[in-house]
Structure formats: C-alpha cells, structure tokens
Amino acid sequence: MKKSTVWTLFVLALTFAGSCKKTSPSDNHPAIGSWSFKGKTYTQAQGYVYGGGELVATSTSPGSTILISFYNTVPTTGGTYTVVHNEFANQMAIEFDDSASSTIYYSDDPHGAIQPATVAVSSAGKLSVSGSNITLYNQHNSADSASFTLNVVQQ
Numbered sequence: 001m002k003k004s005t006v007w008t009l010f011v012l013a014l015t016f017a018g019s020c021k022k023t024s025p026s027d028n029h030p031a032i033g034s035w036s037f038k039g040k041t042y043t044q045a046q047g048y049v050y051g052g053g054e055l056v057a058t059s060t061s062p063g064s065t066i067l068i069s070f071y072n073t074v075p076t077t078g079g080t081y082t083v084v085h086n087e088f089a090n091q092m093a094i095e096f097d098d099s100a101s102s103t104i105y106y107s108d109d110p111h112g113a114i115q116p117a118t119v120a121v122s123s124a125g126k127l128s129v130s131g132s133n134i135t136l137y138n139q140h141n142s143a144d145s146a147s148f149t150l151n152v153v154q155q
Helices: 003-019
Strands: 034-037 040-050 054-059 064-070 079-084 091-098 103-106 115-121 127-138 145-153
Touching: 034 054, 034 064, 034 091, 040 145, 054 145, 064 145, 091 115, 091 127, 091 145, 103 145
Parallel strands: 079 091
Antiparallel strands: 034 040, 034 145, 040 054, 054 064, 064 091, 079 115, 091 103, 103 127, 115 127, 127 145
C-alpha cells in the first residue's frame, strides 16, 4: 500500500471517530423496567409522568398498565415509600391493570401490613420505583390477591 493511501485511511478513520457522539446509556437507550405478577413477567414498553403525581408504565405482550400515584406531585428526592391505597406524604398507591383479564388490582392491605418500595430520582429528575413482595388485591374480590414485584423507570 502506498503511503498516501494509508494516510488517507488514517485521516478518514480519525474523522469518523471524531464525528461519533459519545452518549450515556440513557441518551439513546432508556432504561427498561419490568414487573411480575401471578407468575407472569411484563417488560416495560414506556414509562412517563402523567398529571400532577402519577408515574404510568405500560407493557406489551402480555399487555398491562401500572399506575403509581404519589401524594400531589412526583418526588424530587428518593427514599423509601409505604405502599398503601390512599396515598399521603411519603406514601404511594399502586394500581395494576391486566389487559388480558380486564382485571384491576390495587395496593390496599386489609390487614394493615406495611409494604415498602424504593423511589430513586436521577440527576435529570427521572423516577424509578422498585419493590418486591407487595400484595395487590383484585378490586372486586379481595380474596384474589398475589405478590407483586416491580422495577419501573420513567423514560
């Protein structure tokens, strides 16, 4: 190979490498969350803040929606939140809509058990919520309940 060809290839390689934008994983590849309920695992398709104090996450195949409600507004700092049905400060409510069965399950322990979940807030203000062994109850039949695990992220 001639020196000029090698030099041209070298300059092209440097030009290409310099034009590639360095990105963090969250720039083009948002974190993906998941949740498990009654033996099924759902992969998060999207997650967004809706209204004044709700984080909504959806999945496809199987389809479902999770609504995580905070008291008045979404948190700006992370911490441990108590999962209840009617949320107040440092508490949150979870509602799970199983599209396949058209059944809604919600967090409301009739026995008053404290069920914690962890909320994290990134430097960009994006939320993530994780928790395990959270009992959700069928809105029409409280005997129909199961353990719920989640790791949901705002995209």
